[in-house]
Amino acid sequence: MSNLIASDTGQLSARKPMKPILLTLLLATSSELAADDAGFVPMFNGRDLSGWVNANCAPETWSVREGVIHCTGQPTGALRTERQYENFILEAEWRHLSSGGNSGIFIWGTPIAAPGVPFLRGIEVQVLDHGYAEQYEKETGKKSDWFTTHGDVFPIHGATMKPFGRHHGDRSFPSEERSKRSPEWNHYRIICTNGVIRLHVNGREVSGGEDCNYRKGYLALESEGAPVEFRNVKIKELPASGAEGALTAPVDAGLRPIFTGLDMRGWKTNAATAASWKAGGNRLALKSGTAKPGAVLWTEKDFGDAEFVLDCRSEKPAADKEATKPIAYVRGVDGKSTQIILENTTPGGFQRFSITLKGREVFVKRNDQEVQRLTLPADVPARGGFGLGSNGGAVEFMNLYAREL
Numbered sequence: 001m002s003n004l005i006a007s008d009t010g011q012l013s014a015r016k017p018m019k020p021i022l023l024t025l026l027l028a029t030s031s032e033l034a035a036d037d038a039g040f041v042p043m044f045n046g047r048d049l050s051g052w053v054n055a056n057c058a059p060e061t062w063s064v065r066e067g068v069i070h071c072t073g074q075p076t077g078a079l080r081t082e083r084q085y086e087n088f089i090l091e092a093e094w095r096h097l098s099s100g101g102n103s104g105i106f107i108w109g110t111p112i113a114a115p116g117v118p119f120l121r122g123i124e125v126q127v128l129d130h131g132y133a134e135q136y137e138k139e140t141g142k143k144s145d146w147f148t149t150h151g152d153v154f155p156i157h158g159a160t161m162k163p164f165g166r167h168h169g170d171r172s173f174p175s176e177e178r179s180k181r182s183p184e185w186n187h188y189r190i191i192c193t194n195g196v197i198r199l200h201v202n203g204r205e206v207s208g209g210e211d212c213n214y215r216k217g218y219l220a221l222e223s224e225g226a227p228v229e230f231r232n233v234k235i236k237e238l239p240a241s242g243a244e245g246a247l248t249a250p251v252d253a254g255l256r257p258i259f260t261g262l263d264m265r266g267w268k269t270n271a272a273t274a275a276s277w278k279a280g281g282n283r284l285a286l287k288s289g290t291a292k293p294g295a296v297l298w299t300e301k302d303f304g305d306a307e308f309v310l311d312c313r314s315e316k317p318a319a320d321k322e323a324t325k326p327i328a329y330v331r332g333v334d335g336k337s338t339q340i341i342l343e344n345t346t347p348g349g350f351q352r353f354s355i356t357l358k359g360r361e362v363f364v365k366r367n368d369q370e371v372q373r374l375t376l377p378a379d380v381p382a383r384g385g386f387g388l389g390s391n392g393g394a395v396e397f398m399n400l401y402a403r404e405l
Contacts, residue, residue: 039236040091043081043219044069053252055080055120056113056282056399058260061223068231071103071223075261075282076118078106080220084249087238090190090219093231096182099131101226107192108217111252113399114157115367116311116350118261118282120220121159122249123212125190125199126152127228130181150174151188151201153208161197161209174199174206185231194241217249255309255401258299258386259284268298268385288315288324288394298332298385305405308355308386315394316347323347324393328355330362331376331384338376340364341391350398358405 043051046067054062057077063070071079085108092105109122128149136144146168154171155161163172178201179186189200195215198208221230258266261282264273276295278285284297314324326345329337342353344366356363360380364372388397 040089040234041236043233043235044230049079051082052079053082053111054257055111055220056118056257056261056401057223058262058265062221065229068229069221069233071221071228071230073101073103073223073226073228075280076222076224077113077261077282078109078120078220078222080106080109080111080120080218082252084217084251085192085219085235085237086216086240086243087193089236089238090192090233091188091235092190092233093185093187094127095185095229096127096129097227097229099129099182100135101129101182101228102132102224103127103226103228104222104224105188105190106218106220106222107190107197108159108212108214108249109220110214110249111218112255112309112401115352115399116313117157118398119157119222120218121157122155122214122217122220123159123161123197123209124154124156124222125188125197126154127186127188127222128152129226130179147171148173148177150177150179151199151206153197153199155209155212160211160213162211163209164198164207170209172207172209174201176201176204176206178202178204178206193238195243195247213247214243214249215247216243218252253307254403255307256403257400258301258402259398259400264297266300268300273297282398284388284397284400286388286390286395286397288392296329296332296337296387296389298329298387299402300385302333302383302385303330303357303402303404304383305358306386307357307403307405309352309399309401310355310388310397311350311352311399312342312345313350313396314345314347314390317393321393322391324395325391326395326397327389327391328353329385329387329389330355330357331380331382332387333381333384337384337387338362338374338380339389340372340374342366344371350396352399356405 055078105125107123109120114121151174166173191198195212196210272295312326326342354365360376362374
């Protein structure tokens, strides 16, 4: 290579040879960068969502547009990885498409939503646009002291974490304000090892925590009300540390959503159901006093041996009224079915039920504890629809999943 360079005046002049020490430092830095990049593999191929699972959103919530992962923000939910990860370095770029947009990246999450909420249990790395904080200040007249828009890290819905640095409760606040507002792109580097999480925002570490539980689980992108995009998502796995069972999220059992969170696609509708049911906001709601045979809401799909998971909440009854009991119907064919009264619900709060059908045997769990065991009549068909209803009072259902056995 020639030692002639262009000067500020455009004249060519002789360039002094680079000093050996400076040259050594530059070569060492280049070597470190190359080693740092080695081992990363893309988590998104730029064409489709191979390797990802829709945890609880509508089919159109997540898509690929012009080489990026696009999210509509509706409904609230997650797109998660097919498999679990323990120790790793995750890099991703994100941008909000509207002021005040809200999203997140879930670390060490569960395969399905936590009971009573549309979010996975895990550690959330906040993805929040500045307009959100500005609106908060406008409405309250003060700056928030419990969240920022620059990379908060915090556990959600059963997860735990000891936060680093400045914090509010178990929510770690960033040490610097480094994120850019919509529609600019931001870069996150998330380093996760042995239950410790460290977030780098646009080149510098700003927040994190330790003693995380879980510390092995699924990774996920969050949909939460506004359009957001992700690109250049890649991961470098690090040696495993052998997270114990209690520190590992449940493994995907094959449960898949049977409710879009937005509407009644996938469910049979008629005049009675239209008058009795309302869908939206991640919930299917049955109005009080409409528990009539024609108002039972049935899946379009028939199931044989299967497991169903659902969260339900009934209204608090008046002093002289019987408590509302949610009802599930199984093997529905030609207007005939078997009803399963979901006993021991607590009015006003969501409880999670799982219903497992194997042949004529039915096993019902409430909050992971078996509460009922039934035997279906001999004339019940081998396959049929799955239905929802109540004994007359208002009831809400959410987080509806099914898997065939």
